[in-house]
Amino acid sequence: MFKILKGLLLFVFAGGLLAGFGEGKIRRKTFVAREDLLDRLAEIAEQKGYSLYALVNDIFELAVRAEEAGVNLKRFLEDYVAFKRARDAGFILEPERLCYVMADMAYERFKGRIVREWFEAGVWFAKRYVMGGGGDSWEGFRRDLEVLLWNVQEFEVERSGDNVAIRILSPRFSEAYTHLFEAFLEGCLEAFGYRNAVREVYRGRIFIKAVKGVGGAAEGQ
Amino acid sequence: MGLRKGSKKLVYVSEDILEAIAEVCRRKGVAVGKFIEDALGQAVRLERIGCDLEEAARFFEIIKAQRVLGGVFTPQEVFNFMVEAVYEAKREELLARCFESGRLYGRYMRERFNNPAEALKSFLEVSRWDLSEVNVASENGVTRLRCVSTVLGSEDTELLAKFIEGAVNGFGYKVSKVDIIRGLIIIEFKQV
Numbered sequence: 001m002f003k004i005l006k007g008l009l010l011f012v013f014a015g016g017l018l019a020g021f022g023e024g025k026i027r028r029k030t031f032v033a034r035e036d037l038l039d040r041l042a043e044i045a046e047q048k049g050y051s052l053y054a055l056v057n058d059i060f061e062l063a064v065r066a067e068e069a070g071v072n073l074k075r076f077l078e079d080y081v082a083f084k085r086a087r088d089a090g091f092i093l094e095p096e097r098l099c100y101v102m103a104d105m106a107y108e109r110f111k112g113r114i115v116r117e118w119f120e121a122g123v124w125f126a127k128r129y130v131m132g133g134g135g136d137s138w139e140g141f142r143r144d145l146e147v148l149l150w151n152v153q154e155f156e157v158e159r160s161g162d163n164v165a166i167r168i169l170s171p172r173f174s175e176a177y178t179h180l181f182e183a184f185l186e187g188c189l190e191a192f193g194y195r196n197a198v199r200e201v202y203r204g205r206i207f208i209k210a211v212k213g214v215g216g217a218a219e220g221q
Numbered sequence: 222m223g224l225r226k227g228s229k230k231l232v233y234v235s236e237d238i239l240e241a242i243a244e245v246c247r248r249k250g251v252a253v254g255k256f257i258e259d260a261l262g263q264a265v266r267l268e269r270i271g272c273d274l275e276e277a278a279r280f281f282e283i284i285k286a287q288r289v290l291g292g293v294f295t296p297q298e299v300f301n302f303m304v305e306a307v308y309e310a311k312r313e314e315l316l317a318r319c320f321e322s323g324r325l326y327g328r329y330m331r332e333r334f335n336n337p338a339e340a341l342k343s344f345l346e347v348s349r350w351d352l353s354e355v356n357v358a359s360e361n362g363v364t365r366l367r368c369v370s371t372v373l374g375s376e377d378t379e380l381l382a383k384f385i386e387g388a389v390n391g392f393g394y395k396v397s398k399v400d401i402i403r404g405l406i407i408i409e410f411k412q413v
Contacts, residue, residue: 007257023249027236032254035230036308037261044268053233055274056261060238062278063260069285080277081270083284088296093348094300095259096291097323102315105307114303121296148294170293184296 028053082147089125089144096151100174107176116178122187130191138192145188162212164194168205175203182206225293282340283347290329297351301377302345308376316383317319323384327391337366337392338410349381363397368406375403 038052045055063073071079106114129141142157149155152170158164166185173181182201183209189196195213200206239253246253261278267282273340308315326344327337334340338342345368349355354369366385373381382401390412 027240028233029236030231030233031239031257032229032231033257033261037258037265038230038232040265040268041261044265055264056232057235057238058274059256059260059264059276060234060242062274063256063263064238064241064245065278065281067249070280073260076281077267077272077277079284081272083265083280084272085226087350088347090297091294092297092300092351093287093292094295094348095326096293098318098322098384099293099300101318102303102307105311105315106303109310110306114299114306116329117302119301122298125296150288151291151293200405208249 007015020207032194078143079147079150082144086148087145091148096172100172100177101215103177103180104174104202107180114184119187119190122184122189123191124187126188126191141188141192163197163206163209164198164211165209167207171204173204178203178206182208279343280347283344286326286329286333286340286344287348290326292348297372301374304376304380305374315380319380319383320387320390323387323389324391325387326384327388329391330388331392337388338366338394341388341392342366345385351377363409363411364394365407365409367408369403373404378403378406382408 039057041055042052045052048055054165066073066076076189104116105130126141129137129144131138138159145157146155149168149170151172152168157164163172166189168181168185170178179201182199185206186196186199189208191212194210194213197211198207198209200208242256243253245251246256267274267277304315327341330337330340330344338357340360342355345352345355350369351372352368352370354367357365358365358367366389367382368385370378378401382399384407385406386399389405389408392410393413394410395413396408396410398407400407
């Protein structure tokens with residue numbers, strides 16, 4: 001016992017390596033970090049029944065994996081939170097090609113009804129932000145929409161005064177899916193009180209310019 | 222509710238992970254201290270908003286797969302509506318598309334993961350939030366995958382089952398039994 005303690009003290013003071021201590025034979029090093037963060041993580045670890053060492057290692061492992069995959073941890077965690085919000089908003093993640101085929105078939109047979117469904121889904125999705133209160137509801141909406149559109153090549157939103165412009169470019173969209181997604185965006189904009197002024201929709205490309213309208217669904221937002 | 226900044230503390234970390242961090246930081250030209258502090262800060266933030274690091278880690282691999290193979294977010298109500306709208310007239314074509322789509326995912330999982338059946342389970346849990354339970358169990362060389370949902374219609378259930386059959390086929394495994402009723406899928410398969 002004394003030997004272990006002596007070894008531990010030597011390690012802490014020298015900042016060196018320690019082998020065969022505690023959890024397995026993994027070689028460890030010490031590092032310095034903000035005390036407040038470590039205290040909070042120690043609480044979290046205790047709640048979960050982990051050691052602080054295990055939790056900190058898990059965090060760093062995830063951070064390294066994220067960086068190696070070309071995304072930083074902050075961005076990944078933001079996406080993760082947005083994905084969870086998408087789930088709460090009633091979205092499912094479907095194989096892309098399957099979804100486009102389904103959209104093509106439905107559009108061909110029931111164009112009016114299916115466009116209406118997508119439009120209403122857009123209103124419903126945006127209403128969550130409009131009615132959420134607190135913070136910048138538009139910015140939250142824009143950020144989450146960007147996550148939902150993770151499969152598109154270009155997504156730009158410009159908002160200036162009473163005007164908003166949305167541009168989407170995705171060569172993989174089918175013709176029908178492009179029109180349906182445009183209906184979804186129209187629904188979103190209507191929920192925020194915008195009325196379409198310009199609308200250009202071609203396969204894989206959507207451009208909408210809208211203006212804050214009188215009597216919009218969320219006038220004054 | 223910010224955390225008090227100021228004093229520092231020593232903590233242990235595995236040497237292998239620190240070396241990996243040092244390598245990432247070298248490549249990116251970032252100080253190791255900043256990387257470490259950012260990572261810890263993000264983890265605290267994640268927990269504070271009620272998200273789970275373990276789930277995030279699992280999610281990471283699956284989302285990477287979805288990025289490669291192409292996943293699209295669809296409002297579930299709209300998806301269900303589309304299925305119902307075309308199912309009757311295009312049932313066979315839809316089932317064939319689901320099988321093919323599943324086979325593509327299955328092949329990818331076979332290449333990327335040591336245990337493709339577990340990967341499929343995670344994939345379904347992460348992507349199909351309409352499933353309330355996904356379970357994989359193996360016994361005597363036979364793997365049984367069970368999906369339960371209280372919201373899936375009979376058409377959606379059949380299409381999802383076909384997707385899973387396709388995925389199993391993509392693993393290179395053989396499906397030995399399929400049981401489907403509305404909201405419940407049980408598929409048994411074994412390695413050929």
